[in-house]
Amino acid sequence: MSTAAGTRTGTAAGPTTGADRRTVPPRRRGSRMRRREALAGYLFISPWIVGFLVFTLGAMVYSLVISFSHYSLATDLAVPAGLDNYENLVADPKVRIALANTLFYAVLAVPLEIVLALLLAGLLHRLGRGAGVFRTIYYLPKMTPAVATASIFLLLLNGNTGAINKGLSILGIQGPQWLLDPDWVKPSIVLMTLWGVSGTMVIFLAALKNVPRELYEVASLDGAGPVRQFFAVTVPMISGAIFFNVLVLTIAALQVFDQAYLLYGPAGTGTTPDAALFYGVYLFRQAFEQFNFGFAAAMAWVLFVLVLIITVIQVRVGNRFVYYEGEVR
Incomplete structure (x- = not known):
């Protein structure tokens, strides 16, 4: 009785056998593979991200800043102008x-x-x-x-x-x-x-x-x-x-x-x-x-x-x- 109960308890409690424990590493390998794929994807699109941040978003922020100043390209001098x-x-x-x-x-x-x-x-x-x-x-x-x-x-x-x-x-x-x-x-x-x-x-x-x-x-x-x-x-x-x-x-x-x-x-x-x-x-x-x-x-x-x-x-x-x-x- 106790042996059967123990067997049932072990089965219900979760993976206890060596065969069951061997199913965990593939999941971890799959998780690592997904992270590597995500990293590779970000590396491939990184030129676009850098270009967007520098030449688009950065230029927009800079233009917003100089819109509140008197800035002349001839003198390269920005004087705060408010509105x-x-x-x-x-x-x-x-x-x-x-x-x-x-x-x-x-x-x-x-x-x-x-x-x-x-x-x-x-x-x-x-x-x-x-x-x-x-x-x-x-x-x-x-x-x-x-x-x-x-x-x-x-x-x-x-x-x-x-x-x-x-x-x-x-x-x-x-x-x-x-x-x-x-x-x-x-x-x-x-x-x-x-x-x-x-x-x-x-x-x-x-x-x-x-x-x-x-x-x-x-x-x-x-x-x-x-x-x-x-x-x-x-x-x-x-x-x-x-x-x-x-x-x-x-x-x-x-x-x-x-x-x-x-x-x-x-x-x-x-x-x-x-x-x-x-x-x-x-x-x-x-x-x-x-x-x-x-x-x-x-x-x-x-x-x-x-x-x-x-x-x-x-x-x-x-x-x-x-x-x-x-x-x-």
Whole structure:
């Protein structure tokens, strides 16, 4: 009885035999292996971590510090200024003009790029043979250097000898002075931006290929036409891609710089009208032409806060309309 009880007690109490004790070391070896794998992973990504801490996070912290000082690159001297830079920023009429131009550009450029990219993606999605060739052709403008693109559009948008106005004159339409008329300056820059629409198009094309064909068949059996299928099937199923592209394009539009600077900077017309004075261009000039780095840093942080606020609003609103497959609502 006592022997049986002791045997049962030993069994219930836990591992007591030599065979059972030998199961512990493999667990420890597995734990050590996981730690080694984690260490190897951190070592592999350590260049990125160091780069982020030094060149991104460190630069952001430094810019925040000098935004509260009068700092000039010419003298390399920082004098504490408190909130002077931010007060000057609010009082500067050029800042208000640049911010208004940037917001107007974003409102105009983002929807147009979304619509055009979705249209091109839809056309490519319907192609069978030769789709790869057209995808390559459509994507080539995205690979063109920004300087080359600006040079092309300086020729195309010339109000007197440009190819666009010559084409319009054949149709009996008097083309505007694209690069000189304040009413047409921002649309001209938007046209230049749409030249690189293929990046957004590729994302939409990938999303369209993931839409199940069965959904279109069911919608067709229910009597839905192409337009109804587009809004009832296609748009909900690619809403995630639409949401992503809107976020990315909005952030990029609020930081627009190269298009305007290349068209109206030293390499372009040489003079920047108020209609082409975007926030990023004015920030660049304050920093690298006026050497007023404290004021430029304050402008950068105001832009950062503005982009953050707009992004948060878009995320809060957009998540209500985005369909995530498998999500229970």
